[in-house]
Amino acid sequence: MKHKTPVATLVMASLAVLLSACASPSQPKADKALGPVNPAGGHGHVAFMGSYDVNRDGVVTREEYDTLRKQRYMVADSNQDGWLSEAEYVAEFEARLKQQYVAQGRQSDDGYAQMMKQAHVRFNILDKNKDGRLSVEEENDVAERTFKTGDVNLDGVVNAADNMKKDKN
Numbered sequence: 220m221k222h223k224t225p226v227a228t229l230v231m232a233s234l235a236v237l238l239s240a241c242a243s244p245s246q247p248k249a250d251k252a253l254g255p256v257n258p259a260g261g262h263g264h265v266a267f268m269g270s271y272d273v274n275r276d277g278v279v280t281r282e283e284y285d286t287l288r289k290q291r292y293m294v295a296d297s298n299q300d301g302w303l304s305e306a307e308y309v310a311e312f313e314a315r316l317k318q319q320y321v322a323q324g325r326q327s328d329d330g331y332a333q334m335m336k337q338a339h340v341r342f343n344i345l346d347k348n349k350d351g352r353l354s355v356e357e358e359n360d361v362a363e364r365t366f367k368t369g370d371v372n373l374d375g376v377v378n379a380a381d382n383m384k385k386d387k388n
């Protein structure tokens with residue numbers, strides 16, 4: 220008795236299974252693919268979570284935060300000279316702001332213009348030694364401060380527990 224077809228048939232069959240698994244819309248997305256809900260951020264706890272909770276699990280770990288900030292800095296340094304000019308800094312912010320507006324189905328409005336204005340102001344504050352460059356050191360400084368601002372209860376992560384004192388006003 221000869222069995223000629225089984226191997227090829229099995230390969231084809233398993234390929235088909237693999238392909239349909241990949242194409243299946245019910246397949247849960249990988250966490251990585253999500254990214255922050257509101258990448259442009261802003262003030263307060265909700266904005267912090269929206270901007271830095273990459274895997275959207277309700278917790279911003281220090282590692283998650285540092286990785287994302289480094290990524291953003293590298294993307295922003297479009298001429299790759301190791302520091303950010305005001306134009307580079309603002310362009311990177313605008314890309315995130317646009318992404319956020321598109322995701323929310325919003326058109327460019329006064330708020331958009333205001334946030335762009337603030338991005339320029341922010342650059343000049345972050346550029347502490349006023350040489351027109353945001354260096355890695357300056358970026359690390361602000362990253363450190365921003366995380367501490369978010370981590371109200373100082374337990375090393377930012378999550379709902381940090382929302383109590385801040386949004387009281």
Ligand SMILES: [Ca+2]
Nearest residue numbers: 272276278279
């Ligand atoms: Ca997270």
Ligand SMILES: [Ca+2]
Nearest residue numbers: 296300302303
């Ligand atoms: Ca640069």
Ligand SMILES: [Ca+2]
Nearest residue numbers: 370374376377
């Ligand atoms: Ca915390």
